[in-house]
Amino acid sequence: MKKPKKLMALILxxxxxxxxxxxxSSSKDVIGLGSPSYNLENIAFPLKxxxxxxxxxxxxxxxxxxxxxxxxxxxxxxxxxxxxxxTNYTWDEFGEKRNLDIAAGDVPDAIxxxxxxxxxxxxxxxxxxxxxxxDLIDKYMPNLKKVFDENPxxxxxxTAPDGHIYSFPWIEELGKDKGSIQSVDCMGWINKAxxxxxxxxxxxxxxxxxxxxxxxxxxxxNKNGKNDEIPLSFIINDGGQDPAFLxxxxxxxxxxxxxxxxxxxxxxxxxQQEGYKDAINYLHSLYKEGLIDKEAFEQDWNTYLAKGKxxxxxxxxxxxxxxxxxxxxxxxxxxxLKGPDGTQxxxxxxxxxxxxxxxxxxxxxxxxxxxxxxxxxxxEPIQSVQNNWGxxxxxxxxxxxxxxxxxxxxxxxxxxxxxxQEIRQKTEVAGPLAILNDYYGTVTTMPDDAAWRxxxxxxxxxxxxxxxxxxxxxxxxxxxxxxxxxxxxLFAYINRMRAEWIVNGKADKEWDKYLSELKRLKVDRWLEIxxxxxxxxxx
Numbered sequence: 001m002k003k004p005k006k007l008m009a010l011i012l013x014x015x016x017x018x019x020x021x022x023x024x025s026s027s028k029d030v031i032g033l034g035s036p037s038y039n040l041e042n043i044a045f046p047l048k049x050x051x052x053x054x055x056x057x058x059x060x061x062x063x064x065x066x067x068x069x070x071x072x073x074x075x076x077x078x079x080x081x082x083x084x085x086x087t088n089y090t091w092d093e094f095g096e097k098r099n100l101d102i103a104a105g106d107v108p109d110a111i112x113x114x115x116x117x118x119x120x121x122x123x124x125x126x127x128x129x130x131x132x133x134x135d136l137i138d139k140y141m142p143n144l145k146k147v148f149d150e151n152p153x154x155x156x157x158x159t160a161p162d163g164h165i166y167s168f169p170w171i172e173e174l175g176k177d178k179g180s181i182q183s184v185d186c187m188g189w190i191n192k193a194x195x196x197x198x199x200x201x202x203x204x205x206x207x208x209x210x211x212x213x214x215x216x217x218x219x220x221x222n223k224n225g226k227n228d229e230i231p232l233s234f235i236i237n238d239g240g241q242d243p244a245f246l247x248x249x250x251x252x253x254x255x256x257x258x259x260x261x262x263x264x265x266x267x268x269x270x271x272q273q274e275g276y277k278d279a280i281n282y283l284h285s286l287y288k289e290g291l292i293d294k295e296a297f298e299q300d301w302n303t304y305l306a307k308g309k310x311x312x313x314x315x316x317x318x319x320x321x322x323x324x325x326x327x328x329x330x331x332x333x334x335x336x337l338k339g340p341d342g343t344q345x346x347x348x349x350x351x352x353x354x355x356x357x358x359x360x361x362x363x364x365x366x367x368x369x370x371x372x373x374x375x376x377x378x379x380e381p382i383q384s385v386q387n388n389w390g391x392x393x394x395x396x397x398x399x400x401x402x403x404x405x406x407x408x409x410x411x412x413x414x415x416x417x418x419x420x421q422e423i424r425q426k427t428e429v430a431g432p433l434a435i436l437n438d439y440y441g442t443v444t445t446m447p448d449d450a451a452w453r454x455x456x457x458x459x460x461x462x463x464x465x466x467x468x469x470x471x472x473x474x475x476x477x478x479x480x481x482x483x484x485x486x487x488x489x490l491f492a493y494i495n496r497m498r499a500e501w502i503v504n505g506k507a508d509k510e511w512d513k514y515l516s517e518l519k520r521l522k523v524d525r526w527l528e529i530x531x532x533x534x535x536x537x538x539x
Contacts, residue, residue: 032107032364043373047081053371054108056087056101058094058115060425071394072386072429082374102129109365110375112431114167116357119484121166122477130360132164133372140372143379147171147434154434156537158356161476167360168375168432172353172388174446175454176437178461182351183469185240185256187456188334189321191314194221205338206249206282209315213291216314231314232286233293235304236502237495240319243283244347248463249339250282251275253347258494259530260347261468265538267531270347271494272518277507278340280498284505297499320449333456336463346463350470359432375432381443384433385410389447390423398423401444410444420449473533483529490521 038051057067067073067086077083087108089097095115101107107129116124124130137144148155158165174181194216195202203209213231221229235241239256247254251273252262258271270276286292295303308316308324315334318324325331338344365371378387386392390400392410400423401410415423440446446454475483497514501507507514 032105032362034107034109034362034364034366037366038370040367040370043369045080045082045373045377046078050081050083051367051370052083052085053110053367053374054085054087055110055112056089056098056108056114057112057431058089058091058098059113061090061092062422062425063427067429070427070429072391072427075391076374076377076383080374080377082370107362107364109367109371110359110361112359112429114357114360116167116360118160118356118474119477119480121357121360122160122480124360125160125164125166126477128363130166130362131365131368132166133168133361134159134165136361136368136372137165140369141376141379143376143381144168144432144434147379147436151436154354157354157472157474160474167357169434170353170355170358170430170432171434171436173435173437174353174450175457178348178464178467179454179457180352181450181453181457182353183348183457183464184245184346184460185319185349185351186242186245186317187240187319187321188243188245188315188317189313189325189331190334191216191221191311191330192332193330194219194314197221202335203337204335206246206340209246209334209337210286210289210291213286213314214289217291221314222311228312229314230293230307230312231291232296233304233307233313233316234296235299235301236297236499241301241304241317243317245317245334246283246337247276247279248345248347249337249343250279251339251343251345252466253345254279255347255349257350257470258491259350259470260466261470261534263465263467265468265534267470267527267534269518269523269527271498272515272523275343277511280501280507281505283502284507287502288505292502297503320453322449333459336460344463345465346460348464348466348469352469352472353435354472356472356474358430378429378432379434381435381439382408382410384435385439385444387429387431387433388435389420390427394427397426400424400427409442412445412447414448420447468538470530470534471537473530473537475529475533479529479533483526486522486526490518490523490526493517493521 033054035051035053059067064070065088067088068077068084073084098111098115102124121130137148154169154171158167158169160166195212198215198219200212200215203212216229216231219229220227234243242256244254244256252260252268252270252275254270254276258269260268260270262268283292305324307313311325311330313325316324321327321331336344336346359375361368361371377383392399392401392403398418399413402413404411
């Protein structure tokens with residue numbers, strides 16, 4: 001379903017003048033498409049009489065056009081007697097449509113799955129489009145308040161530099177600290193079937209790995225009579241598909257944002273460390289001997305996937321091998337390798353199950369208590385679980401859960417070959433939610449793929465030297481503007497040289513010039529802003 005009401009229809013019907021919100025400064029300037037005031041106080045669900053709220057959202061093209069067709073929302077309406085009039089856009093168009101609607105003054109009561117960056121939140125707060133939420137949370141939202149009170153780091157991460165909370169967060173815990181599921185994204189998957197065929201042991205050092213890759217290259221291990229085995233493949237500078245995992249054998253290592261925090265709380269750019277250069281030289285030595293896929297520096301996901309499905313890789317990198325080589329036993333996790341000086345490290349990714357801008361309330365909203373209490377329903381533990389993964393008891397399509405009524409608990413069902421992403425896209429509502437580690441075993445079971453990955457994480461944790469990650473700091477608008485300006489050129493340069501050096505082997509020769517260019521691109525100022533942000537959050 002698209003807009004429940006068009007802006008022009010509203011103007012003609014009511015005679016109201018809708019003020020464009022770009023540049024507006026206070027809620028009195030905003031009319032928008034909020035619901036009429038119901039004058040409801042001390043609200044308890046279900047309401048005696050049905051009322052409605054107007055909310056904008058986004059969803060997968062696989063999901064119903066009208067979100068009210070989703071079983072999760074049907075149940076919510078029954079429980080609350082609040083009907084939601086949805087303005088629903090598909091993922092591919094949502095960002096542009098949301099911005100156009102806001103600029104035109106076509107603003108509903110709230111935006112769920114808002115997809116707002118920190119800069120968006122601060123900009124729209126300054127313009128009087130969205131409201132501060134901390135008082136609503138403390139007064140009307142016991143579920144979210146409980147999460148914040150018991151986990152004060154989430155309240156801190158949700159709070160803008162001006163002291164206000166402008167959005168409702170998405171929180172998904174899967175493992176803790178170093179054992180969190182997000183701690184490593186670019187896992188290496190090595191072809192155990194090929195190792196066994198050649199009678200080789202799992203490599204323990206970087207030199208062992210080079211010898212193994214040579215053996216992969218020199219033998220027709222896929223038995224097709226062609227010399228098409230690919231000893232090592234990746235997609236350079238592409239998150240989970242990048243070979244950053246190997247950099248950790250040479251020092252601090254590397255990750256997708258080239259940022260680590262040492263155990264003294266110092267923020268470090270990995271891409272200007274000597275060990276980073278040594279890792280690049282090692283990868284060049286593999287490239288020089290023809291052990292690296294020549295397409296690794298230009299291939300897209302589909303090309304990478306196709307070769308993996310054909311079992312052509314000796315070693316490759318990704319988040320989950322099931323996505324590329326399948327869930328069988330032919331490929332296993334590459335262990336942390338010892339480098340030339342004996343370094344054996346696993347660099348942590350700066351990832352965590354937390355996003356700030358999942359839902360906002362606009363200044364067009366005249367029913368703040370009602371809206372806050374409806375949103376707080378989304379933070380009920382058993383509701384959050386469904387928001388995130390899907391639901392139970394749907395007679396029209398495959399279910400993610402079965403409901404254990406005796407224990408009031410949701411248990412994951414086997415998916416029987418169906419893609420979990422496909423089911424989720426059809427049934428989830430995502431948006432704001434909170435799933436904490438202590439929910440597993442009490443509110444829900446853990447998904448099989450997540451439990452499996454956490455077991456793998458346990459084998460890597462002993463080698464993680466860093467006690468800290470760089471958290472999701474809420475920077476000021478001025479800081480964000482400066483960081484974005486610097487990063488646009490700085491990271492493009494780092495990533496370009498990283499790829500070029502692996503191929504051409506000129507890292508040693510060009511290193512001093514490279515460090516000078518990092519200075520010119522304001523790396524020191526970037527580090528200063530990042531350090532200030534880290535210090536604020538870690539207090």
